[in-house]
Amino acid sequence: MTIEALRGHRPEVLADLLDRYGREIQGLAYLVLRDRAAAEDVVVDTLLTALERGDQLRDPDRLRPWLLRIATNKALGVKRSSGRVVQLQVVPDRPAPRRDEDERLALLGCVDRLAPRTRAAVVLRYYADMSVRDVAETLGTSENTVKTQLREALAQMRRTLAEDGDSGTWGAHAVTETREMTRG
Numbered sequence: 001m002t003i004e005a006l007r008g009h010r011p012e013v014l015a016d017l018l019d020r021y022g023r024e025i026q027g028l029a030y031l032v033l034r035d036r037a038a039a040e041d042v043v044v045d046t047l048l049t050a051l052e053r054g055d056q057l058r059d060p061d062r063l064r065p066w067l068l069r070i071a072t073n074k075a076l077g078v079k080r081s082s083g084r085v086v087q088l089q090v091v092p093d094r095p096a097p098r099r100d101e102d103e104r105l106a107l108l109g110c111v112d113r114l115a116p117r118t119r120a121a122v123v124l125r126y127y128a129d130m131s132v133r134d135v136a137e138t139l140g141t142s143e144n145t146v147k148t149q150l151r152e153a154l155a156q157m158r159r160t161l162a163e164d165g166d167s168g169t170w171g172a173h174a175v176t177e178t179r180e181m182t183r184g
Helices: 002-007 013-033 036-052 060-081 099-112 116-127 132-139 143-167 170-182
Strands: none
Touching: 002 013, 002 060, 013 036, 013 060, 013 116, 036 060, 060 116, 060 132, 099 116, 099 143, 116 132, 116 143, 132 143
């Protein structure tokens, strides 16, 4: 029903798409943009674009990669347009993070330092668990380019974590986590 409704531009399909893919699209957009409100906007824009262009989806089995491609392009567009805007970060009052929270934040910080298209490749490959082929298709590039982006991104993340991890053992553990990412 979803594909026919999407191809028929029927608005009731939006609720189904939001239920099935909304959280994943928002997570992907957040990891690229690092802004929750902007990620929510990307979800809405992605679903509206999917509704407008539903008749362009050729293979119904490729709905998820198609939606993630739309979301990635929307997020990268937002990132490009907001590149000149300085955002202030407010640190909320909360208890000190746990050790595993420190590691997660360190990895997110490393991902945040990557160039937008490289960050998108890392997020699609390791967060969305897409194959290299699907990442290449989503980003409109070759598989070899994606492999190179991933290899260089993970090397950069390892270097950053090793440099920042002088003061504790979590740095070594996070470097091990990036090694685990490369085995996928």
